[in-house]
Amino acid sequence: MDEFVLNSFQLDILREIGNIGAGNAVTALAKMLDRKVNMAVPQIKIMEFSEVSEVVGGAETPVAGILLGICGDISGYILFVLEESDAKKLVNILMGKDPDEEVEYNEITLSALKEVGNILTGSYLSAISTLTGLLIKPDVPDLAIDMAGAILSVPAIEFAKSTDTVLYIETEFSEGCHRVVGNFFLVPDTESYIKLLKTLGAMG
Amino acid sequence: MADNVIKVGMADVKHVMHPGVLVTLGLGSCVGVALYDRKTKMIGLAHIMLPWSYQAKNRTNKAKFADTGIQLLLENMLKDGADRRNIVAKIAGGAQMFTYTSVSDMIRVGERNVEATKKVLQELNIPVIAEDTGGNHGRTIEFYSEDGRLMIKTIGFGINYI
Numbered sequence: 001m002d003e004f005v006l007n008s009f010q011l012d013i014l015r016e017i018g019n020i021g022a023g024n025a026v027t028a029l030a031k032m033l034d035r036k037v038n039m040a041v042p043q044i045k046i047m048e049f050s051e052v053s054e055v056v057g058g059a060e061t062p063v064a065g066i067l068l069g070i071c072g073d074i075s076g077y078i079l080f081v082l083e084e085s086d087a088k089k090l091v092n093i094l095m096g097k098d099p100d101e102e103v104e105y106n107e108i109t110l111s112a113l114k115e116v117g118n119i120l121t122g123s124y125l126s127a128i129s130t131l132t133g134l135l136i137k138p139d140v141p142d143l144a145i146d147m148a149g150a151i152l153s154v155p156a157i158e159f160a161k162s163t164d165t166v167l168y169i170e171t172e173f174s175e176g177c178h179r180v181v182g183n184f185f186l187v188p189d190t191e192s193y194i195k196l197l198k199t200l201g202a203m204g
Numbered sequence: 205m206a207d208n209v210i211k212v213g214m215a216d217v218k219h220v221m222h223p224g225v226l227v228t229l230g231l232g233s234c235v236g237v238a239l240y241d242r243k244t245k246m247i248g249l250a251h252i253m254l255p256w257s258y259q260a261k262n263r264t265n266k267a268k269f270a271d272t273g274i275q276l277l278l279e280n281m282l283k284d285g286a287d288r289r290n291i292v293a294k295i296a297g298g299a300q301m302f303t304y305t306s307v308s309d310m311i312r313v314g315e316r317n318v319e320a321t322k323k324v325l326q327e328l329n330i331p332v333i334a335e336d337t338g339g340n341h342g343r344t345i346e347f348y349s350e351d352g353r354l355m356i357k358t359i360g361f362g363i364n365y366i
Contacts (some may be wrong), residue, residue: 049253050213051269059229060344062359067302127318142302146359149214149230150342153253154301156214157233157313160268162261164215190261 015044018169020131021124022184026040026173027099029116031081033093033175040172046165053149056183057083061092065151066117069139070125072194078121078138079155079185084145086180090116099178105145114143124184132199155185162190209346212249216266219248219284222349231297231343233314235321237274238294238345240328240352247349248286250277254313255320270320278328293330294354294366295321296345298337304356314338321325327366334366 022042030037045055053059064087066125082090088103091112103109118141129136144151152166159166168185188196209225211216214234218226222245228236231251239248250273254260257269266272282288298318318337325332336343336356346355356364 048214049265052214053230053239061274065301144340146232146301147230147342147344150232150299150301150346153230153234155213157253160215160260163267164262198325 010197011046013170013197014167015169017128017131017158017186017196017200018042018044018171018184020065020169021127021186023170024123024127025120025184026171028119032116032119035093035175038174042169042171044167044169046167048165049156049160052152052166055152056081056148056181059147059149062145063087063148063151064113064117064143064145065154066114066121067116067142067144067154068121068125070136071139072137072187074076074133074136074188074195076124076158076186076188076192079151079187080117080121081148081151081183081185082180086182087113087116087145089178089180093175093178109192110143116139117141117143120182121184124186128186128196132196134196134199152185155187158187159188208229214250214251215253215265215273217248217267217273217280219246219277219281219286220349221246221284224349226347227345229344232299232301233297233299233317235270235295235314235317235323235337236345237270237277237321238296238347238354239277239281239291239293240347241281241290241348242292243290243353244286245349245352246281246284246286247347247352248277248281249345250274250348252317252321255316262348270317271324274321274324274328278330287329288328291330292333292352293325294334294347294352295298295332296327296336296343296354296356299339299341299343301340301342303340328360336364336366
């Protein structure tokens with residue numbers, strides 16, 4: 001296969017996948033928190049490598065990234081990225097604390113954060129699985145907290161193998177007056193991408 | 205940021221004369237290849253993402269790969285008056301941001317980027333005089349034409365000069 005360029009129909013399909021996936025993820029989060037969580041319409045974004053590190057508040061902004069490997073009918077991984085300050089808010093909400101309280105990283109808070117990522121990405125994937133009929137199995141989550149540029153280089157490199165752009169879905173959700181912006185990077189390997197689009201009738 | 209500071213993004217190569225400074229923010233698994241001409245004080249920086257161009261399906265952007273990226277940077281520098289006999293290299297980056305094992309091939313890319321970078325530099329007869337590579341943390345690097353120093357800034361591991 002040569003360069004991987006998506007047409008507008010395929011982009012619409014991917015946007016819809018993102019919409020359904022993120023919607024499902026937010027519903028799962030609301031259940032976990034036992035609170036109402038609002039979600040804005042997810043934005044599908046495509047950017048050049050030079051812009052990648054600016055995505056989550058700038059290349060040096062500390063972010064939390066939760067990565068899950070995918071196997072089954074498609075393979076690759078999914079990465080959920082949010083600013084570290086937002087990640088701390090989520091942990092506090094999850095632990096029934098004041099969202100703006102300082103969070104100390106320890107086994108409990110880190111595993112809480114992993115669990116949030118696990119649930120969000122897991123439900124995102126299960127929505128895609130239902131939509132496509134493909135078997136998508138997520139693996140155990142892995143968490144990294146570091147500079148945005150460094151975390152985002154992981155999906156960027158995967159995209160770099162076949163294209164010069166990175167595709168991701170930005171989802172903004174809020175609990176009460178606390179706003180959290182999360183970014184889903186679904187990174188199937190190229191063959192899986194084609195499979196995904198074919199299954200949805202978006203590729204001949 | 206001062207006037208003489210130039211940013212180098214992902215999959216990008218830039219070079220500048222003294223007193224310029226080249227900067228790359230948030231290197232992860234990518235590798236920053238810093239070339240320094242000790243006589244003219246010209247500096248060049250390549251921000252490569254993948255090891256070998258022949259392994260990729262899309263090679264339009266030469267700066268993306270260690271082999272074609274370093275070659276491109278060197279050519280650009282020589283064209284503008286650098287002398288390859290005076291050029292030395294420093295490299296940084298190539299971290300493994302996630303410890304994930306089941307997708308090891310995808311994740312080990314940092315290590316492979318460093319390996320490829322060293323091999324390419326060796327073939328070009330450019331000595332690597334210092335490096336800060338590997339680990340599992342991000343790095344911001346600043347490269348000074350004044351003395352060829354490379355500053356490496358991290359979250360949690362402080363600032364280091366090589």
